[in-house]
Structure formats: structure tokens, C-alpha cells
Amino acid sequence: MNNNPDVIIIGAGVIGVSTAFALSTAGLKVLILDRGSVASGTTSAGEGNILVSDKEPSPELDLALRSRDAWFEINEEIGGGFELEAKGGVVVAQSDAGIDGLRRLTSAQRKSGIDAQDITGNDLHELEPHLSDSITVGAYYPQDAQCQPMIATARIMRAVKAHGGEFISGTTVTSILVHGDRVGGVETNKGRFSAPIVINAAGTGAGQIAELAGSYLPIAPRRGFILVSAPAPQLIFHKVYDADYVANVASSDETLQTSAVVEGTKSGTILIGASRERVGFNTEIDFSILRILARQAIELFPILAEIQLLRAYRGFRPYAPDHLPVIGEDPLIKGLWHNAGHEGAGIGLAPGSAQLLSDAILGKSSFMDATAFSPTRFSRAGAK
Amino acid sequence: MISFTFNGVELKGQSGQSVSAALLVNKERINRYARFSGAPRGLFCGIGVCFDCMLIINGQPNLRGCLTEIQPGMIVEVQNDH
């Protein structure tokens, strides 16, 4: 069924499929394997935000900016259909410290090419009429966008197949074939697949794949809960969040952190996040966290108190200790490439990450220097 | 007998009846219009499972007519737009 692919990609999440898209566009024959179906991992939990607002000037911001534009290019190329929309982001600050921090952030972001507009009072309430009266300071980011990540991934997969790529679902990689220091393929519950290049896009499973190859990647899950409201006439028009969110995203604390993130979607539902905690793969719903998320959301938008909660779910963000994705060739095993660890921004960062990795594999220069994301940055002491 | 209004018109129901049952007695079968197609919907499962009988009751949307007991003076409206 798989006549000698050039590349095997482990993982049919947004990262693996985007990578497949970049490589198959460049003419390579790709084979994608996933233990589940397309986008059945963390990608199905993503809210689909494509954000530039939550990043400080850094290589990650450069990656985010390129990715954001690339999403709109892909939308054109594959004929849309995944609810991509530049709906814009609104960040609000409530405390004095928060206000100072936000103003410093926007000014630095502007220097890096982000359209970050400081806004106050009426302007803020014109953007979000139901925002609490007590909130008067914010920033507006017209570039922030959103898509429906599972449909996006499935649609990109369709394009990959049109490029001659192949996808086999229900296929769990159980070992990585390594000859000397070179990768040769993978062993799965459905047999052996050979290829000179193997890409690890296994999301929260990426550490395990590295281990199977005899290498090392410190990628762990960071749990997050999302509340979904019943469909309602549109009340919230942008992605709106508290400036604390930026600090929480960057925090390395293991214990629970929450900050209000509220947004309306095209389907009429309102999504409310966001919590972050490191509790392994604990799948239980912690209702005390749901209550906190509801309180914080109502603080931003008092009208939400009347809105019905319909669903709640959790997902596991794949994260590395320094909160940066891992994009590049394995330091120990030649031909094994990683594209993983995108934590809470994997949807947004997918097309740029795919392009970086594809350029590196093809030996082409890319749109930015990828050193910050190199897998070599983790201590080799961890390697077995 | 209990009086309530449906879309502004006064109707009568029996105490203990659900809003949906009282509406049916008054030959009112449409509780809401579907969000996308605008097609009419009415009572379907009758026991609170399907949410097809949602109405606006005393200003509150998304209430299930089959589960809500009719009360004197209740203001019931067909649910649109949700």
C-alpha cells in the first residue's frame, strides 16, 4: 500500500499534517501514520486561535507572524472551508501592574511589526459592548485570527492526499528502526514501514517517540479546560483575554493557573478558557476549575452569567521546559526530525513550523533562523 | 384553568400541565424556529432529552417546554434567532 515513501510522519495532528503539506507540495512522497484518526489528539481540543498578541518579541513571535500569514495563504490554496477569520484580539488589563505591563508589551510588539493598538474607554466598549464597565484599558490586535482546527487539519490532509500523500489511521508506532546512527523507518501494529526520513510530530507523545529511537526530548502534557456555551446570538466579537494570560502562558509553575479568555465563534457558541496545570494525563474533569473559569469570564462580561454552559472538555498541550517548540533534526539520530512541543500555540504556529522543518530537510534557507527551536538545546545528559 | 400568553395572545391551560402540552391543547405546535434553516420545530421527545421544544419563557431563552410547568401569567414566546 505504501510504495516506499520519502518521508514517514508520525502524528496526524495539525503539526504533522501541516508538515506533510509542506513536504508534499515540494514533491516528496509522504506517509502519515496516526494511532487514532486525523486530528484526534490535542488538535481536537484546540480553540483554533492564531495569535500574535500573546507573544513578546522573540523568535516565537517571528514564527507566529509568518504562520499567521501562511494560514491565509493555505486557506486560498486549498479552498477554505475551515472557518478562518481575522476576527481580531482584545486584551484587557484590570490592575495597575497589569496596565503597565500591557502598555510595555504593546510598545515592544509594535517595534516587531505587530499592529498593537492601545485603546481605552469608549473605544474598548465599542469593540466589545458587553465588556464590564469597570474595565477601561486594553489593546486591540487586528491580526489575531481564528480557525476550526480539526476541520483545518482534515482539509489540509485532503490536499496532502491530492498531492499523492498517504494516510493510515489506527496505526501505532511501537518502535523506530535505527541502523547505526541513521533512521530507517518505523515498526507499528500494522507492520513495518521504511523511509530514509522519519518526522516525529506525535504531540504529547513526541518524548516517547524520541525515546523509542534512543534519543531524548523532554515533552510533557500541560492540561487545560475549556467551557463551551450553548449557541446564542453573538455577544462577543473578538478573542478577549486578560493580560495575566500572557504571564501564565510563560510560567513554568506546575500548579494551577487560570486567566480569563473569552471568545465568540462562528457557530454561535462562546468558548471560555484558560487553565494550565501539570498533572500528567489526568483526564478527570476538575469542576472547581470550571467554576473558576466561569467566575473569571463573568468578571469580564457580566452578561455571561445568564448564558448556558453546554459542554466542557480538557486537552493536553505538548510542552517543553522552555515553552518553545522543537523543530529540527535529532542530535543523535540522523534522518529523525522533530516538529513538536508547540504547547498552547500549535494551531497558530503550524504552517510556519512546517515550513521551517521542510526547508531544513530540503536544505533550503528559510524565512527565519531556527536555532532557538533546535532539539540540540536539551542537555545530552538526558539521552540514553 | 390557568391563563398565560403565547406570542402576546392569551391562552388557557390546566394546572400541572407542561408548557408544551398546554400549547398543543391550544393547537400551537411550533415552539421554535431552527437556527440556520428557520424551519419550525415542536415537541419531539417529550421528556427533556432532545431540546427541540425550547421556548423563551418570561424572557429566558432555551427553556424546554416539555419540562416547564405552566404558571399563571407566564409569558411564553416562540424562540427564534437562537
Place this chain on the structure above:
Amino acid sequence: MIISHQIIVIGGGPAGLNAAKYAANAGADVGLIDSGLRLGGQYWRHTGNAEVDESMHHNFDQGSLLMDAVNANPRIEVYLESQIWSASVINNMIILRTKDQTFQTQRLIIATGAYDRSLPFPGWDIPGVMTAGAAQALLKGNGVIAGQSVVVAGTGPFLLPVAAGISSHGGNVVGVLEAAKRLSWAPKISVLIQNPSKILEGIGYIKSLRKSKVEMRFGQAVVAAHADEDGLLESVTVANIDKDFHVKSTYLLKCDVAAISWGFTPDTSLAGSLGLKQGVRNDGSVIIEVDKDQRCTHSHSEVEIYAAGESTGVGGSDLALAEGAIAGLATAHSEKSSSQLRKLRHRAQKFADVLLQVYPVAAGWKSWLTPQTLICRCEEVTYQKVREACEELNARSARDVKFMTRCGMGMCQGRICTRNVSDLFDSEDHDRILATYRPIITPITLGELAQEGLL
């Protein structure tokens, strides 16, 4: 406020009532919670007006005796209008939440029953098309006849009380359409004979239908519904179907209500968040798995969870009663022998298993669908969109389809469509069970969720 009981029973139908009674009689302190306005569940749904209720029921005496016994028992506290919207185990306590209260216990009995199984067909969203259970609930719970000219259709013995109820209260039943063949019972006659009360009940309904000159037709099904210019039901297309449910020929039947039941789907909402082992029956329904004492399998060490009645598999009120009694005794750690009850349960279970064989739902219903037929009523997802997700976007399960098309993401959280989508995919058990996971059992407002002082 947090309310504790030694034992909490969720569901005040036959199973839950009996469970509470047996547990309390064995000395336990019991809390009985139900979302409804009155006890009784589906079978003993009533208006509270004794005269009306007597006339609506085949067997209301037994029900009112049991409800009276439960209400009068000082060891049982009854909580009505108390919908549990979520459950979890925290620090060796089972926590159950209503919109304004929290209950806690270490011993739980789940008796949440079942709801009608609906199959999609063109026009099934037209007002006037409803489940047979809905017509029954209108009658038993409200004293209201669903329509002026009613078609009762689908499969199973439940069609009989629904049709008999409507016609004996002055409704015009224009046809009872049973998908199974006339003599479908014949090969199972031995089981039937062991359940004489069922025969008598059935004969009673048939007599009553004869008296009202209601015609019963076999091997027929409603395969399409048609609306008048106001968008209300005006007629249905009835098909003669073969045993696979494929259409052989059709005719039109005028009616303003089509009350249709294809059996029932167990309500296992609580199982997912409590981490209970679930299984899949031959008919594709997801059930809570229990052992001989009605005990559930889970990984929480200090708590005991039991399930009884139709949430463990559809089987009617006799089975629900027997299971409830056994669960009540077991939960209360009673020494009392339940061997007699086990015999009752065994017999009722055999009867229920035979019902599934005699009244199967065959896969040919899929051929009734057109591209425009809604699969998900809430989010208005058509059969065509489901097919596209499958053929073009690699969807392989109800869960995939949900994320790709919103089928099952609406207000009912897939209670109506998920089983059908799983059937469309011929899903494996694992996927069927996964598709029923709903940690928020019923919507509450964010304001209610945000309350302080509740677990």
C-alpha cells in the same frame, strides 16, 4: 449547601423507587433525587390528579403504592426538580451537583432510565413528528392527546399502550404500523408463556384497539413525513419494508401526529464522568455494565456505585423493579436474601432479550435517508455533510464527525443522533462508548456554575 446521605439514588422511576425502598427498609438513610416534578419515572409518569391517573394507566395501583411507600418512609428524603448536571469522585466522596446544591455520598445507585430511540428519515424534524414516548408522556403526565389523527409507528410492544391510550381517550389513531412481521413472536412462544402478565397486558391493549376500530399493520414503517404550508405535519409516507428494512412499496397516510418509537436508548450520562465501565449490547446501545449485585466497575477505592433499571439495558418496568430491589439490598449491605428477586430478574431479563430479537432495527433504515435528511436535529447537519466528512475528510467515528460537522455538538449533546451516527459508521464498541461521554449532563447557566461554596 452540601447534603449528605448514606445512600443516594438518582432516578425516581421503577428502578430508583424500588432501590430506595429496599435500601431504606434495610436500615439505610437514603436520598432519592429526580429531575421531574413528580416521582414515577417514565412508566408511572402521572398528573397528580388521581382520577385522571387511574384512567391513563394500565398498572397505576402498583406505582402509587410504591410511591406512597417511598414518600411515607422516614428514612427516605425525596428531592424533586433536582437535575444532576454533573458528578465526580473527590477525596473518596461521590459528588453530585444540581444547579444550586451539592450532594455527597459514598454509596450511589444510578437509576436514570432510558429515552426513545429515534431513527432519522426525511421530514422527521417537522412539528407533529414525535417519539411514541412523547405521545405517552403527553397523555400520562398531562392528560393531553397528542393530535387529532395519530399514526403510531416503529417497533416493539410499547406501540400498543401508546396507541391504546390515545384511542381510548378519544384520539383518532389512523394506524399502528409495526415494522416486525405479524408472527414474529411465534419462534419465542415459550418465553412468552413464562410471562403471562405480559400476555394479558398485550391482549388488553389489542382488545382496546379493536374496540376503537384501530388497524394494526405489520411489516410497515414511516419513511418520510410531509408538511403543510404552515410547516406542520400533514401526512407521512408509509412503506412496506422487508426484514432488512428496505422499502418495497409505499403509500401516503394523512395525519397530524406521527408517534414513532424504535425502542429505547439507555441514559448512561453519569457513567462517563464517574469512570464506570460501560458496554455495548447486540442492538448497539451503550449500557452501564453491572455484576450480579448490580454493582458497577470503577477504579475508586472507597466508594460503591450501583446501577439499576434501563440505564443498564432496556428491559421494561418489571426488570427495572427487580434490579432496583437487588441494588437497594446490596447497597445497604443487607443480609436479606435476594434469591427470589434474582429469579424475577432472570425471567424479566430473558424476556427483554427476546424482545430485542423479535423487534430488531435492521440496517436498511439507512436507505431511507436522502442527502438533505437531517442527521443532527440541533445543529441541522445533513446526511450529505456526514458523508462528506467521512469520504473527504477521513472521519472514522461519531467523534470525528462531531468535530468536523458539529453533528452531535448541539443542545442535546448528541443524545438523539450519536447512536445513529455510530450505526452509520458500524462503529466499534470503544468508539460508541466514547461518543456518549458528556461530563456536563444538562446545561446550567455560567452564573450558576460560578457560585461560591459548592464543590
